Structures are given as C-alpha cells and as structure tokens.
Amino acid sequence: MPKLELSDPITLRLPADVLRDIEQVGQALDRTRSWVMVRALKLYLASEGRDVLAIIEGRRQIAAGQSHDMDDVLREIEAIVEGRVA
Helix, strand or coil, X not given: CCCCCCCCCCCCCCCHHHXXXXXXXXXXXXXXXXXXXXXXXXXXXXXXXXXXXXXXXXHHXXXXXXXXXXXXXXXXXXXHHCCCCC
C-alpha cells in the first residue's frame, strides 16, 4: 500500500469525555488515537461534510453563471410531459 501524504501536526482540544472514548476505542482495536480520529473525520466528511462541500460547490456554480432558472426547468418538464417536446 502506498504511503499517505500527511499534513503537519495540528493541535486539537477535545472535551475530556471524547478523548477518553477515542482512547478506549484505540486500545480495543490496537490503534492509535490519531487513527481513530482520522477515521471519525473521514466518516464525517463522507456524510454531513459531503453535504457542506456540495453546497459550497453549488454556490460557486451559481456565482459563475452555471445554473438554470427553476421556472424554466419546470416549463420544460411540463412541455415534455404534455408531449410538446421530444
């Protein structure tokens, strides 16, 4: 497996109970705290974080004029459904 490119170390303050849970999970899995935290962050980014990134991208597209007026889209759909457009 290729070696991952890592960032510089970062400082992170956690609530004590969260750190305790991270350490317990790490000990149970014979993994480091960093491994547990990276896995948790990846899961967050794959769900809620993905939604935030999609919103950011959508706003960028709108600002760049890469969007369609919803009323125009609905009129096109209605025309298709009514058989006026192939």
